[in-house]
Amino acid sequence: MSKKATKALNNPYYIARYNASKNNPNLTSREKTAEILNIDRTRLSRIELGMSVPYPEEVLAMADVYEIPELCNMYCSGECAIGRETVKPINADSLDRLILQFLGSSQKMEDITEQLINITSDGIVDEGELEQFDSVLSELEKMSVNIQSLMMWAKKNKDSIMSKRGN
Structure with a gap:
C-alpha cells in the first residue's frame, strides 16, 4: 500500500487496514484483504469510502485480522444504535x-x-x-x-x- 486512497483518508476502517498493511503485506490491496475477511471486495470498498456501515461480524473480522481490537469499541460506541446508548468510547493509546x-x-x-x-x-x-x-x-x-x-x-x-x- 504505497499511496493512500484520498477518498478514504478519514475513514477509520481504511486507516486501520492501511496501518495493518505496514506489518502484513497481504492487506495492501482491497482485493486480498476482502478475501482474507471473507467479504466482497466492493463491499469493503463501500465500507472504506464511508458509503456503507459494516456489519458487526465484519468489524470483528477486521479487528482480528488487522490486530486492532479498538475497532470494536469504535463501532459499538459510535455506529451501533444500542451501543451508542450503552458503550462508552475508550482510548488505549498510552x-x-x-x-x-x-x-x-x-x-x-x-x-x-x-x-x-x-x-x-x-x-x-x-x-x-x-x-x-x-x-x-x-x-x-x-x-x-x-x-x-x-x-x-x-x-x-x-x-x-x-x-x-x-x-
Missing part, C-alpha cells in the same frame, strides 16, 4: 496515562463504597440521596472506562509484551 487514570479512579473507591453504604443502608434511594447517587454512578462509569481502556491496551499490546518476556 500505558502511562492509562495507569494514572486507573490509579486516580481506584483511590476514590473507598469513598464511593462508603457513599453507597450510606445511601442504600435503608434499602432505598430517596429524593435527598438522588444527586449523591448520580454522582457515585458517574464515578463508577469513569472507573469502568478506565479499566476497559487498560484492558484494551493490554489486549492490543499482548504480543509485544510476550515477545519482550521471551528475550
